[in-house]
Amino acid sequence: xxxxxxxxxxxxxxxxxxxxxxxxxxxxxxxxxxxxxxxxxxxxxxxxxxxxxxxxxxxxxxxxxxxxxxxxxxxxxxxxxxxxxxxxxxxxxxxxxxxxxxxxxxxxxxxxxxxxxxxxxxxxxxxxxxxxxxxxxxxxxxxxxxxxxxxxxxxxxxxxxxxxxxxxxxxxxxxxxxxxxxxxxxxxxxxxxxxxxxxxxxxxxxxxxxxxxxxxxxxxxxxxxxxxxxxxxxxxxxxxxxxxxxxxxxxxxxxxxxxxxxxxxxxxxxxxxxxxxxxxxxxxxxxxxxxxxxxxxxxxxxxxxxxxxxxxxxxxxxxxxxxxxxxxxxxxxxxxxxxxxxxxxxxxxxxxxxxxxxxxxxxxxxxxxxxxxxxxxxxxxxxxxxxxxxxxxxxxxxxxxxxxxxxxxxxxxxxxxxxxxxxxxxxxxxxxxxxxxxxxxxxxxxxxxxxxxxxxxxxxxxxxxxxxxxxxxxxxxxxxxxxxxxxxxxxxxxxxxxxxxxxxxx
Numbered sequence: 453x454x455x456x457x458x459x460x461x462x463x464x465x466x467x468x469x470x471x472x473x474x475x476x477x478x479x480x481x482x483x484x485x486x487x488x489x490x491x492x493x494x495x496x497x498x499x500x501x502x503x504x505x506x507x508x509x510x511x512x513x514x515x516x517x518x519x520x521x522x523x524x525x526x527x528x529x530x531x532x533x534x535x536x537x538x539x540x541x542x543x544x545x546x547x548x549x550x551x552x553x554x555x556x557x558x559x560x561x562x563x564x565x566x567x568x569x570x571x572x573x574x575x576x577x578x579x580x581x582x583x584x585x586x587x588x589x590x591x592x593x594x595x596x597x598x599x600x601x602x603x604x605x606x607x608x609x610x611x612x613x614x615x616x617x618x619x620x621x622x623x624x625x626x627x628x629x630x631x632x633x634x635x636x637x638x639x640x641x642x643x644x645x646x647x648x649x650x651x652x653x654x655x656x657x658x659x660x661x662x663x664x665x666x667x668x669x670x671x672x673x674x675x676x677x678x679x680x681x682x683x684x685x686x687x688x689x690x691x692x693x694x695x696x697x698x699x700x701x702x703x704x705x706x707x708x709x710x711x712x713x714x715x716x717x718x719x720x721x722x723x724x725x726x727x728x729x730x731x732x733x734x735x736x737x738x739x740x741x742x743x744x745x746x747x748x749x750x751x752x753x754x755x756x757x758x759x760x761x762x763x764x765x766x767x768x769x770x771x772x773x774x775x776x777x778x779x780x781x782x783x784x785x786x787x788x789x790x791x792x793x794x795x796x797x798x799x800x801x802x803x804x805x806x807x808x809x810x811x812x813x814x815x816x817x818x819x820x821x822x823x824x825x826x827x828x829x830x831x832x833x834x835x836x837x838x839x840x841x842x843x844x845x846x847x848x849x850x851x852x853x854x855x856x857x858x859x860x861x862x863x864x865x866x867x868x869x870x871x872x873x874x875x876x877x878x879x880x881x882x883x884x885x886x887x888x889x890x891x892x893x894x895x896x897x898x899x900x901x902x903x904x905x906x907x908x909x910x911x912x913x914x915x916x917x918x919x920x921x922x923x924x925x926x927x928x929x930x931x932x933x934x935x936x937x938x939x940x941x942x943x944x945x946x947x948x949x950x951x952x953x954x955x956x957x958x
């Protein structure tokens with residue numbers, strides 16, 4: 453390939469932000485056709501380092517070399533010209549535009565004097581899709597696509613812009629297991645022509661795809677070497693500084709009365725099709741019920757219907773004996789419902805608000821935090837400092853904008869807010885998606901702790917290991933209906949997999 457990147461090096465990169473040393477004398481290298489896995493806990497400095505590589509940040513010290521020559525990127529456009537492309541964890545796509553239109557926004561070759569040649573962009577999309585086996589409909593609107601399809605659009609967009617070196621930031625964090633397997637197979641095929649930096653917390657993927665691994669901890673490289681020389685457990689221990697053992701729900705199920713009872717629930721999707729088809733489910737106090745299913749089978753609609761965010765067409769949602777179907781979100785909150793939503797950045801926090809403001813989002817009018825509509829600054833500060841410490845939220849201070857935190861720390865802010873409110877019930881939707889093992893361990897411990905306090909939990913997850921480790925019972929959802937509810941001891945991966953595929957048991 454013309455202009456191929458044979459080697460990329462970052463030498464002695466240092467970057468400081470107020471109160472934080474984000475990159476501390478980091479050196480890494482990637483050779484031709486190699487895949488370097490960049491791993492570390494949330495907040496270890498991985499994304500910051502890649503933003504420096506892409507010209508989004510300027511390093512305070514250090515240099516970048518491509519094929520032995522030093523380069524300076526004043527912005528992402530310089531990086532694109534050099535052949536670098538990055539697919540960010542949060543997809544940068546305009547929802548109400550087509551795939552072709554999204555790619556046209558950055559494809560300058562198609563911009564003619566006084567006009568834009570969309571046909572040229574469409575041809576380029578089809579060409580790249582076929583070349584790399586990235587199945588993409590160029591005429592589909594982004595809002596019509598699944599998360600996995602949007603991931604492919606981001607890859608096609610990056611390759612259309614001429615990328616010869618790919619940076620993938622948590623590319624599988626929102627994908628189903630099947631989509632993840634497809635992506636890994638695609639990336640392996642692409643290494644014939646591309647080098648890749650692969651940022652991930654999922655160590656089985658790191659082992660499956662990478663030649664080399666660099667491990668960051670607190671902004672420093674603590675290990676760099678061949679992936680095959682170390683087990684997943686070794687890598688996890690080097691990431692966190694201690695051995696990781698995810699907790700399991702081994703307590704006897706002494707659950708109490710039914711506290712959430714759903715009967716014949718019918719709910720429509722955004723596309724006006726039936727998302728929940730007469731779904732029924734009961735959950736008791738002091739038990740965790742895991743909802744297992746392939747993404748897009750009604751999980752989002754169920755959590756939103758319970759929390760007053762989506763209209764219920766028919767059926768019943770009884771919460772501690774009270775009918776709450778079509779309550780407003782405020783009414784559901786006031787009844788004692790806790791909610792960890794699927795989209796933490798857009799639904800779980802207000803990104804521009806500070807950490808302290810996000811901690812009291814649901815309770816700003818409570819006497820504990822305000823008097824006659826005037827916020828009690830000292831009480832809020834004391835409360836926020838306590839939560840930051842108890843939930844190990846890593847941040848410069850409580851005035852920091854929540855949106856500037858890493859994914860794991862945003863999740864801890866949401867978890868701290870929801871648990872500290874002492875809910876009567878908690879709905880946790882993909883609570884560990886995209887998180888490192890240390891953060892996963894912490895969140896699992898918190899979910900088991902509130903279970904022991906007698907609080908019921910509905911755990912919605914696509915991670916079967918997570919569901920099997922934490923749940924007392926497991927309900928399998930398929931096309932908006934509950935296929936079957938299994939006790940923990942009855943559930944196996946094989947049995948759950950068959951039910952998730954829509955095969956009913958005799």
